[in-house]
Each structure stands twice: as structure tokens, then as C-alpha cells.
Amino acid sequence: MRNTSLKFQTVPAAGPNFHPEKSAGSNLPTSLTLAAMSLGYGVVQLDVTIVNTALNAIGTSLGGGVAELQWVVSAYTIAFAAFILTAGALGDRIGAKQVFMAGFAIFTAASVACALASNAAILIAARSMQGLGAAILVPNSLALLSHAYPDEKQRGRAVGIWAAGASFALISGPLLGGALIALVGWRSIFLVNLPIGLAGLWLSWRYASETTRSPQREIDLPGQVAAIAALGCLAGAIIEGGTLGWRHPFVIAAFAASAVLAMLFVLRERRAPQPMLPLSLFGHRLFALTSLVGLLVNVAFYGLIFVFSLYFQHINGLSPFATGLAFLPMMGAVLPVNLVAARVAERIGAPATIALGAALSAFGCLALLGIEPGTSYWAIGAQLAIIGGGLGLLVPPLTSTLLGSVEKARSGIAAGVLNATRQTGSVLGVALFGSLAGQPGAFMAGAHASLVISACLLLAAGAAIWRGASTPEGGTARP
Incomplete structure (x- = not known):
């Protein structure tokens, strides 16, 4: 958005209804809010694909086989999938802006932890925290966009820009990751999130306006716990089944646990007054x-x-x-x-x-x-x-x-x-x-x-x- 012409405009005389911050380009905060939301969704999509080009380098550096590499990728997506519905409800309850900023802070800090990881276990734990941050960023970025663009036509265009930026990040992930690994090393693919996170946090703090809070919106904690446990057990059974064998007691127990937890999740969602996942x-x-x-x-x-x-x-x-x-x-x-x-x-x-x-x-x-x-x-x-x-x-x-x-x-x-x-x-x-x-x-x-x-x-x-x-x-x- 160009605002250069504003430098040469004659400033109106001050009066009781004069608001200089509005006359000097009232759309700038809205556009920069869009930029912050696009950075949030873009960095989430970037980390979906950028890690794949580093699998060989990570395995060589930290040790471990295919199962450990599966966990490096899956820890991110498990947390992303499991927390995304609750994160949206939390934004409704206490305000999407502060929740979005918390998500950006978590994602950025977890990215630094990934870059500093000394072994596979620490990297996997940090990747799960990245996934939590990603789950917080996506629904609340959309809520803030909807709040910033009340006009339906403008909102549609803004969401298009938001989605296009994420698609570009998804596409560029493997290429950017490969270049960074070749020039600096695999840890750099996580450190690249640091300037993005800091920029997104500052833009959100400075320009995004808070959404209406809904204190009556409840958080379905039992459903959330059951969802994380069911998905984690299922992923663990499949991953470890390839290493330990499908008849290993741990694998069988994990499959059984995931089935029981999934049934408990469904029962909880059917009875909860405000379910995390409305089965209707x-x-x-x-x-x-x-x-x-x-x-x-x-x-x-x-x-x-x-x-x-x-x-x-x-x-x-x-x-x-x-x-x-x-x-x-x-x-x-x-x-x-x-x-x-x-x-x-x-x-x-x-x-x-x-x-x-x-x-x-x-x-x-x-x-x-x-x-x-x-x-x-x-x-x-x-x-x-x-x-x-x-x-x-x-x-x-x-x-x-x-x-x-x-x-x-x-x-x-x-x-x-x-x-x-x-x-x-x-x-x-x-x-x-x-x-x-x-x-x-x-x-x-x-x-x-x-x-x-x-x-x-x-x-x-x-x-x-x-x-x-x-x-x-x-x-x-x-x-």
C-alpha cells in the first residue's frame, strides 16, 4: 500500500472531530495486521515442509534411524492436529490477539530450542512445542483477519492473500531448507523462524486490534486430553510397529489404548455442553x-x-x-x-x-x-x-x-x-x-x-x- 502522497497533503485544521491518526492513512494498521497474520500462517506452513530436506542431516548429526526421523516430523503435526480446535475456542474466550501473540512466542521459542537441540529426544520435544504454537496461530489469525476486515468483499481478498502467502511458504520450504542446509547447516532451518517470529509479534502488538471476548465459551479439557492421547498412541503404534514389529507387546498395547481413548473422546464430545468437536x-x-x-x-x-x-x-x-x-x-x-x-x-x-x-x-x-x-x-x-x-x-x-x-x-x-x-x-x-x-x-x-x-x-x-x-x-x- 502506497502512502507516499500523504507527506504532501495539507493538514486540516484541528477541530473537535479531527483525528490525525485516522486522516493519515487509516488502512495502514489493517494492512499491517494482514501482514502479521500472513507471517503467522506462512511460518506454520513453512515448517510443514522445510524439515523434510533436513532429515538426512538431522539423522547423521543426532543419530537414530527412520523411527526417530518420523517422530521429528510427526511430533509437530500431532500437536498441530490435537490442539487446533481448543486454540480457536481459547481465542474466543480471552481474545484472539493475545492468544495469537502467545502462539507466535511459543512457536519462535520452540524454533530456537529445535536449533539448539543436542539429541533427538530434545528435538522431538521442541518440535511438539512448535506444533502447539502452530495450532494456536492458524485459527486465531483467521479470527483477527475477520475482525480487521468487517466488509465481506475486502475480507475475502484478505483471506486470499493470507492463503497465497502460506501456499508460497509451503512451496518454498524444501528449496529454502536445502539452500540453508548447504550453506549453514540443518539448525539454520529453525533459526530462520526467529526474525519472522519477532516481526510477526511486533506487528501484531502494534497494529492488530483485539477481538470481542466471550467468557461463556468453555474449554473442553477432558476432550482435549483424550484427543492428544488417542492420536499420540495411534501414531506411536504405527511408527514403532515398523521398528519393533507389529506383534510387539508395546505396539499392541498402543493400538488398544488409542482405540479406547478414541471411544472415550467420542463419548465425551457427545455429552459435553460445549464440545471441542461438535459431532452434530x-x-x-x-x-x-x-x-x-x-x-x-x-x-x-x-x-x-x-x-x-x-x-x-x-x-x-x-x-x-x-x-x-x-x-x-x-x-x-x-x-x-x-x-x-x-x-x-x-x-x-x-x-x-x-x-x-x-x-x-x-x-x-x-x-x-x-x-x-x-x-x-x-x-x-x-x-x-x-x-x-x-x-x-x-x-x-x-x-x-x-x-x-x-x-x-x-x-x-x-x-x-x-x-x-x-x-x-x-x-x-x-x-x-x-x-x-x-x-x-x-x-x-x-x-x-x-x-x-x-x-x-x-x-x-x-x-x-x-x-x-x-x-x-x-x-x-x-x-
Whole structure:
């Protein structure tokens, strides 16, 4: 936003209704609030992908095998998925600004702790704190944007900028991470969050205005505890199952615990006066279907990113920077296809667009089944781009369909559920595919199995949304 002309304006005479701070560019605080919110969401998305290029360097520096690397990635997404709904409720209760700033402070401090970690256990613990900070940042950044832009048209544009910045961060993560590791070392990928965090904190403190507090909004602590424990036990069972064996007593006990905790979570949410996850939302057919699609798609996409990070570095011996370049077609295809997805959805309908995107990504997975150690990158680059393009095509209509399937008053919690289910999918994808590929001497067999599973999940997701939307009940809920 340009304000240079303000320097040459004649200052009006002072009067009882004269407010110089408003006359001197009243939109500047709003624009800088948008900048702060974009930094918050952007740094969250950056850390979703930037760590993958550092897996080999982290493993070499701190020791440990594939299971430890799975925990480095999954600790972040477990906390992200488990806390995001409660974080939004907390912002409603005590004000989104102070909660958002607390999230930025936690994320930034945890990033420094990651950079200073002396062993894998400390790094995993710090990554979980990063995930907590991420869970706080995302819903409250949207709440502050909604507060800063009361006009619906302007708010729509602001959210578009907010989302585009996050997409750019997601895309640039592998490349930026590879460059930083090559020039400085793997610890630098966490230290890069320090200036971003400090800038975001200052802009939020200086320009964001606090939202209306709702003291009557309750925090569902029992539901929160059950959700964290259930997801953590499930991820632990899958990760450790690849190392200890699926019949190991610890693995069996973890699976059993996750099932019991999941049932307790559902029972709690059914009875809670203000549940963390309102189960009534799943009475909307399209809401349930789009949530399922978000889960399945992220299992495939982020699980494959983890596997291919190991493939490029462990199997083909690429440097971190070369690995970042290798991911560029996949990540780079997401943003431009995002921009045309809305037009495609207008022509053929949102469910058909989602199904088409899922089918494209599934085709890309099946086309990669011939991959072997030493396979030329030119033989797989197009397939990676197709996978990314399919994801870019389905996510915008997926989000709009989910939000349009519920009442507007519940759109905030609906968006939170979509984020939670997608992050849960990321946890399960990394855990499952990492366990398959982490078997001694069986990396390529695990990689091929991961591709087949991904294709099946994507095709199932596309079929579910296509079939569900074609029913009378599904059709009436279409946005």
C-alpha cells in the first residue's frame, strides 16, 4: 500500500472531530495486521515442509534411524492436529490477539530450542512445542483477519492473500531448507523462524486490534486430553510397529489404548455442553465426506513427501539443496492450479473437481511404481508434478464445499475441523509410510507399497465425494 502522497497533503485544521491518526492513512494498521497474520500462517506452513530436506542431516548429526526421523516430523503435526480446535475456542474466550501473540512466542521459542537441540529426544520435544504454537496461530489469525476486515468483499481478498502467502511458504520450504542446509547447516532451518517470529509479534502488538471476548465459551479439557492421547498412541503404534514389529507387546498395547481413548473422546464430545468437536456437524453428509477426503489426501501426500525425502537423500545420495530442487515440480504445481481450481469447479461442480484432482494425483502415484535406486530424475519429475497438481486442484473446492455444507455461524469450527483432520492425515501418512519404508533392506518395497496405498486412498476419496454428492441429501448441501 502506497502512502507516499500523504507527506504532501495539507493538514486540516484541528477541530473537535479531527483525528490525525485516522486522516493519515487509516488502512495502514489493517494492512499491517494482514501482514502479521500472513507471517503467522506462512511460518506454520513453512515448517510443514522445510524439515523434510533436513532429515538426512538431522539423522547423521543426532543419530537414530527412520523411527526417530518420523517422530521429528510427526511430533509437530500431532500437536498441530490435537490442539487446533481448543486454540480457536481459547481465542474466543480471552481474545484472539493475545492468544495469537502467545502462539507466535511459543512457536519462535520452540524454533530456537529445535536449533539448539543436542539429541533427538530434545528435538522431538521442541518440535511438539512448535506444533502447539502452530495450532494456536492458524485459527486465531483467521479470527483477527475477520475482525480487521468487517466488509465481506475486502475480507475475502484478505483471506486470499493470507492463503497465497502460506501456499508460497509451503512451496518454498524444501528449496529454502536445502539452500540453508548447504550453506549453514540443518539448525539454520529453525533459526530462520526467529526474525519472522519477532516481526510477526511486533506487528501484531502494534497494529492488530483485539477481538470481542466471550467468557461463556468453555474449554473442553477432558476432550482435549483424550484427543492428544488417542492420536499420540495411534501414531506411536504405527511408527514403532515398523521398528519393533507389529506383534510387539508395546505396539499392541498402543493400538488398544488409542482405540479406547478414541471411544472415550467420542463419548465425551457427545455429552459435553460445549464440545471441542461438535459431532452434530458430521450429520451433514458433505461435511463428513469432505472431512474424510481431507484426511485421506493428506495421508497420501505428506506420507509420500517423507518417503521421497529419504529416497532422494538416502538412496540416490542427493544433497539437501538438490532434494529441495527435486521437490520443486510437486510443490510448484500446487499454487498455479489453486488459482484455476475455482473456474474448473464453476464449470463441472465442486465434487467433480475434487474427484478429478484426486484421480490425477492417484495416476501420478501409479506412474511412479517403476522407480528404483538410481532412477533418473527426468523419469519421475512429471509424475511428481501431476501429484502436486491434483492436490492443488482439489483443495480449494474441498474447503469451499465443507464451509458451504454448514451454517455460516459454524464456519469457524468447520474450518478448524478440516485443518484438524488434514493434520491427522499427515501424522498417519508419515507414521505408516515411514514404517513401511523403514524396514531393514526393504526401502524400495516400502516405497512401492506407499505409492499403491496412496493411489487407493486417493481413488477412494474421489469416489466417496463423487458418489456422496450425487445423492439427494448430498446435493441439497452443495454450496
